[in-house]
Each structure stands twice: as C-alpha cells, then as structure tokens.
Amino acid sequence: MKPINVGLLGIGTVGGGTWTVLSRNAEEITRRAGSPIRITAVADRNTELATQVTGGAARVTADAFELVKDPEIDIIVELIGGYTVARDLVLAAIENGKHVVTANKALLAVHGKEIFAAAQAKGVTVAFEAAVAGGIPIIKALREGLAANRIQWVAGIINGTTNFILSEMRDKGLPFADVLKEAQRLGYAEADPTFDIEGIDAAHKATLMSALAFGIPVQFDKAYVEGITRLEAVDIKYAEQLGYRIKLLGIAKRRETGVELRVHPTLIPSSRLIANVEGAMNAVLVQGDAVGATLYYGKGAGAEPTASAVIADLVDVTRLATAEPGHRVPHLAFQADQLVDLPILPIEEVQTAYYLRMRVEDRAGVLADITRILAEGSISIDAMLQKEPGEGESQTDIILLTHQAIEGQVNAAIANIEALKTVVGKVTKIRLEELN
Amino acid sequence: MKPINVGLLGIGTVGGGTWTVLSRNAEEITRRAGSPIRITAVADRNTELATQVTGGAARVTADAFELVKDPEIDIIVELIGGYTVARDLVLAAIENGKHVVTANKALLAVHGKEIFAAAQAKGVTVAFEAAVAGGIPIIKALREGLAANRIQWVAGIINGTTNFILSEMRDKGLPFADVLKEAQRLGYAEADPTFDIEGIDAAHKATLMSALAFGIPVQFDKAYVEGITRLEAVDIKYAEQLGYRIKLLGIAKRRETGVELRVHPTLIPSSRLIANVEGAMNAVLVQGDAVGATLYYGKGAGAEPTASAVIADLVDVTRLATAEPGHRVPHLAFQADQLVDLPILPIEEVQTAYYLRMRVEDRAGVLADITRILAEGSISIDAMLQKEPGEGESQTDIILLTHQAIEGQVNAAIANIEALKTVVGKVTKIRLEELN
Known part of the structure; x- marks a missing residue:
C-alpha cells in the first residue's frame, strides 16, 4: 500500500526516540500497519542535530510552518511542547487537512476544546496516546x-x-x-x-x-x-x-x-x-x-516508551484514514456532539477521607476537644495514632484518619481545632482514598 | 446513525451480562459508538430463560443457525463455547457477511487459522477481546x-x-x-x-x-x-x-x-x-x-467483566465497519499476508531458570555429587536452601535455584541426580522466570 509520509516537529528526546524506533522496527510496524510509515521531513531549530539523527534520510528544515503545509505530508507529529507555537502549528496542520499526533498534554489540556473542534470540522484526527502515562496505552x-x-x-x-x-x-x-x-x-x-x-x-x-x-x-x-x-x-x-x-x-x-x-x-x-x-x-x-x-x-516517560505511544498513534491513524470521519474513534471517546456539561466541582465540595496530623500539648481533655469538634462537623474517625511524647517533651503528635467527609466541613473543623489552646501550630491535612 | 443489530448466541452467564450491560449503559455506549447497538435477537436452547432475561425486548429462538443467516443482523455475538457447533455457527455467520464477536478462546486457539482466513476472505471482522483475561483490554x-x-x-x-x-x-x-x-x-x-x-x-x-x-x-x-x-x-x-x-x-x-x-x-x-x-x-x-x-x-472472568470486553468489541466493529477491510485493524495484529512461520520450540529447547527440590540422605559428599552433575551439564547455581533434618530423621531437603539453562540439559542432569544412591525419590522441577 501507499507509504504514509510523516512530518516530525521537534527531534529532541522523544522525537529522536520516535525516529529510532520507527527505523529499527520498520519491518514489524509495516507488517502491522499495512503501509510503510516513514518520517520524510523533520523540523527542528537545531538543524545540525536533526541532520545528524536522520543521517540524510529525511529532509531537514528549521521552519516547522513549512512542514505543516507540505502537500506531500500525511501526518504531523508535534513534539515541540508548550502552548504557543505548538498551538499555531497544530491548528495550521489541521487547517491543511493533516492528521496530527502529539505528546503535548499541556497544549491539549488547555487548548483541547479549540483543537478537537478544528479537527472535527476538518475531518482529521488528533491522536495523543503519548500525552498521558508515556508508553502505557x-x-x-x-x-x-x-x-x-x-x-x-x-x-x-x-x-x-x-x-x-x-x-x-x-x-x-x-x-x-x-x-x-x-x-x-x-x-x-x-x-x-x-x-x-x-x-x-x-x-x-x-x-x-x-x-x-x-x-x-x-x-x-x-x-x-x-x-x-x-x-x-x-x-x-x-x-x-x-x-x-x-x-x-x-x-x-x-x-x-x-x-x-x-x-x-x-x-x-x-x-x-x-x-x-x-x-x-x-x-x-x-x-x-x-x-x-x-x-x-x-x-511514563523516556525517549522510547513515549515513542512507543507516538508510533501506536501513527499506526492507528494510518489504518483508520479510510473510515468515514463519523465512524472513526472519537478524540475524547465520546462523539463530539455528545459531550455533556457535568460541572467540575470546587475542591470544597469534594468528598473523600482524610489524614490529619496535629501537634498537641500532652494534657487530659485534648483528644476529647478534638473529637467533639469533628463530631460536630459530622466527621467520623476511622483510625487514630497517638504517639508518646519524647523524653522531656510536653507535646505529642495525634494522627487521625477520618471516614468520607466533605472537604469544606473538614476545613471548618480544622480551623476550630487549630483555635484550641492545646493545639500547637497548623493541622496537616492529606487526602486518603481507599480505591475500592 | 443507523442502529446496529446484534444477534446473541447463548444467554448464559456472559450472554446475560452482555444483555444487562448493553441495556444499562445504552445511552453512554451510543454516545461513544455513534450508533445505538442493540441485541435484536437471541438464540438459546433455553428459550424460557432467554425470554425471561430479555423481557420480550428481543426475538428469541432456539435455532442459532436461523440468526447467523438473518439479513437484519449486522453482528453475531457467539457465547456458546466449545469447538463444534460454535465453529459451524461462526463460519456460517462469516459466510453470510456478518462480523463476529466471540469470547471463545478454545475455538480460536484450535480453529483460528481457518476462522480468520474465512473472515479475511469475506472482508468481515472476528473480534475476541473477551477471549483473553476477561475485562482487561x-x-x-x-x-x-x-x-x-x-x-x-x-x-x-x-x-x-x-x-x-x-x-x-x-x-x-x-x-x-x-x-x-x-x-x-x-x-x-x-x-x-x-x-x-x-x-x-x-x-x-x-x-x-x-x-x-x-x-x-x-x-x-x-x-x-x-x-x-x-x-x-x-x-x-x-x-x-x-x-x-x-x-x-x-x-x-x-x-x-x-x-x-x-x-x-x-x-x-x-x-x-x-x-x-x-x-x-x-x-x-x-x-x-x-x-x-x-x-x-x-x-479475568465473570458476567459483567467479560461482557465489558464483548461490548468493547461491538463498539469497535460498529465504528470500523466503514473502513476499507484492508485498513481495519488486522485480527492477529499483523496483516494476514504478513504472518511469519517462526516455529514453536519443543519444551526441551526452552531456556529458563529452574527450582529443583530433592530429598537426600544427610551425609557428607551428597551436595558435592549434585553440584558436580549440574556443572557437567553447564547448569550454574544461583541460590541454595538446605534444611536441617527433622529430629530423628536422616534425610533432608535441598533446594537449588539455577541460572538460565536449556530444559533438555536440566532434564538430563535431573536423571543423573535421581540415579545417585544418596538421593531419595524424584527431583521436583519448577521453572523460574525473573520477568525483567
């Protein structure tokens, strides 16, 4: 089948890894993808490095914008990173009808809405397996x-x-x-x-x-x-x-x-x-x-593990290029017109369990005060660790694990605990998840 | 988009789970797949059970062969199991141009070559995520x-x-x-x-x-x-x-x-x-x-975890139906004409490490004999555990971990060790993998 031409933007760690793996495993990858996938052009400000890595086997340019409009290129791999130039390049590639593969989590997390909408409108794919957890699919x-x-x-x-x-x-x-x-x-x-x-x-x-x-x-x-x-x-x-x-x-x-x-x-x-x-x-x-x-x-990182994800996306895009855009796998798992507007909850409304550590005077009644404050906030205690004071010390650590509670209520209880005269300094709060 | 009609063969544990999950999560699954996926017909010898599970929402028949030629059905889900009837049904479904989703590892492991070739020839997909490790993709x-x-x-x-x-x-x-x-x-x-x-x-x-x-x-x-x-x-x-x-x-x-x-x-x-x-x-x-x-x-098993894999395949097949067959994901990861004939090695040629346990007379020179036999077989020892004999006992256990060795050579060494007069009974051999 017709070879797929890839334009690589950025040949640093991950870009270099992508070049290496795509070269080393070319035969095996072609056996899977059905078409040879080859990087035909590389854009990097460091053209010397790019020439050295590619050994003359790809066109090298310092001008990434040249590649994103090159009619010979089918897929753009964006490995430049950052929010600004990368955004312009990805949008330009999409505008020119090219599929995009990127490892740029920052770009997608911040400008994803705009980028996925543009891709949807143009009927191209933006794939980003490498953006989360490196080589793990x-x-x-x-x-x-x-x-x-x-x-x-x-x-x-x-x-x-x-x-x-x-x-x-x-x-x-x-x-x-x-x-x-x-x-x-x-x-x-x-x-x-x-x-x-x-x-x-x-x-x-x-x-x-x-x-x-x-x-x-x-x-x-x-x-x-x-x-x-x-x-x-x-x-x-x-x-x-x-x-x-x-x-x-x-x-x-x-x-x-x-x-x-x-x-x-x-x-x-x-x-x-x-x-x-x-x-x-x-x-x-x-x-x-x-x-x-x-x-x-x-x-989750490194040249070849991340390249593994980049190339998996290249293979996917190569295979799916012939599917009707509406039947391709949607960018965000759900069809673009089927996203819902569930609000992201503010942290005060989060519900989880908590680890609370506090320094207290080693004195009768301290624990009673603390547990009373928690009970008033409807926060129930799951486990407790109370240390003996060190020799010659009059203070000690109390550690409490709570059951599930609302963060806002926990914060209010903490403020009340910190106001106790027997409690020294701030309460340390760390969230706890049972993950079951 | 046009709903996808599924014919379900077998509504036992996994079939029932598939019905349940597909019904319960219908909205979410449609949001992902782009088309509603619905089981329109069920074949099971126990038509009473099938009618009860589906509550009249699908046609029920005892004749699975009726479903695999039904022109209204797009995808056949085979959950009957076994090698014989299941094979006939899957081949008939393929022959009738239907995609097949199956959890039947036995069928594919034994008759996969024939089944995948038939699917390839007809341009349909046989998907089998549920066949390995249940719900794990x-x-x-x-x-x-x-x-x-x-x-x-x-x-x-x-x-x-x-x-x-x-x-x-x-x-x-x-x-x-x-x-x-x-x-x-x-x-x-x-x-x-x-x-x-x-x-x-x-x-x-x-x-x-x-x-x-x-x-x-x-x-x-x-x-x-x-x-x-x-x-x-x-x-x-x-x-x-x-x-x-x-x-x-x-x-x-x-x-x-x-x-x-x-x-x-x-x-x-x-x-x-x-x-x-x-x-x-x-x-x-x-x-x-x-x-x-x-x-x-x-x-790796259970009604809903396995159903999760069956339905993931249904969504995949629904999405990819419009891709040219040559550009779909190949059944066995590699393009059908790109399989290689690497031989499966006989167990005697396997190379791994070994755990060897033997019962020996607690007498001087025993260990020397054993280690000499291993050395003669080019088997080197990584670790050893020798137990003290129990009170009043004259025998004890020796446990050896070897480095990587060829199984045939290890078997030969074991035969020699078992021939020693100081070694009692058989040597227990368990393979060991460092997995690194």
Missing part, C-alpha cells in the same frame, strides 16, 4: 477498551518525577528538598521541576483522562492542583504505620452533582497493587461499572 | 497499543481459578486437593475443573497472545501445557523463603530460533507487581523493545 483503554462501561473514577500515578521522589523519601526517610536534588542529579527531575513537583503536569494528564472517562470537555482551569513540595517525611512514616503509602494521584471521579478533578498527595492502602508502584513508573487505576477495577502499569 | 493493547514494539515476551496470570487456588494454598498452607474443593464450593472452580487446573484454558489464551505478539499463526497443538495439580504446598513455602511466589503463567517468548509457548507453574520474584496479583484476578505483563515492561490487571 491508557488513552486507548479509556477510549476503546472500556467503552462498555459507565466509568466511575480514574486514579493515576501519572508523573514519574514525583513518584520517584516519594519512593526515595519513603525508602530513605529523607526530606523532600534533599531527594529533589538527588533526582535532579540522576536526571529524574528537570532543572526547573515546577511543572512536575507542583502537580501541574499530572493535572494536565488527569484533565485529559476526565474528558475521556466521562465525555466532558477538557477543563484544566477547573482542576484542583496540589504538588508534593510541602509533604513532610514524618507523614510518610506515620502513613506507613497506619498501613498506607502516600502517592501523588491524579483523580477524576464522577459524582451525582458533577466531576471531581484533582491532583494531590494521597494516602492509599499499602495492600493495593498501585501502592506498590515505585520509582519513576506510572500506573492508572480505572473503575468501571461492568469491568470493576483495571490497572495499567509501565514507563 | 489486553488484546487491544497487544494489537494496537504496542504496535511500535518488537515484542519480546508476554507472561500472564490468565486463569482466575488456578490463581485463586495458588493464593489460597500460599495463604493457608493447605494442599491442592483441599483448596480445589473450597474453590468449587465458592464457585471459583467448575464441577469439572480439568480445563482450568490442567492449564488448558491458560494455554488457549497464551496461544492467542503469541499470535498477536509475534505475528505467527495460532498453534495450540504446539503449546507445552502443565497445570497445577501436582504442585505441593511445600514448594510454595520454600519458594517464599527464597523470595519467590509460584503462579501459573502463560508465557510466549521470542527466541532467535523460534517461539516458546508454554503454560506451567512458575516461580517469580515476590517483589514483582505481578507476583502480588492475588485471588481470581488476572494480569498480563508484556515486554516490548521500545516501551519496556507494561502490565495490565483486572478481572
């Missing part, structure tokens, strides 16, 4: 594999940097700042790690998964985002003693009144498979009404 | 999600009954026969459990995965199949002490000279995520050259 699972299900929630370890840091903090009992430095030294964290450690990257991915799971538009601006920078080693230790591990989860949950979309450190039972996902690995747990829980695990 | 992952990869091996816990039995044997230290009875009482094992406990069901599934992973024809007759009936509780205990768990794995592995296709009890390191898959759950680990290891976990 989680987009395909949510969009196609679980199509029979009313999906109830999705919870994922979808940022390798933070999972590496949390694994190291637990293993070695070290504080966040020390482990971050180590992660940067080892290449698991970037020089400016903000997007990762503040949870923004995970929130981009959770936003995309919420759309796929529930048939709602992408709404990154409504997501609640909390990173791991304020997480203390002591809480990891106490969580462990209570039978839990702390992971940065991206959560999308269907409620009667709307959708919870949130990223934050989360206690999860140590016995859950997902609690044992260590290091830079990713995993996504999906709860569907028919299938129950399914888990997807693998490498 | 592992077929889709292998066929599409990992299409960029040269897949190196697939190893799966793909039979819930045996995994439940092994989990219970480990947890409670009970022998196989007792746990089997308990599993039958709880409904985890059938009255005649042969297909499950002898590994045949897992081998059907492993055969399908081997075809998808390597682009080879389905060749169930070449698979090596060993169940769990001879597994002793003592080996589970010793394995545990050495840091391993024993699981019944279905393994398909690419080697230079061919493909290993085998089902047998296997020691795997306890630290692996898949070693912690307990009870009736399933999980499949896939190693690709680009993506590395990915794991897929969920319920």
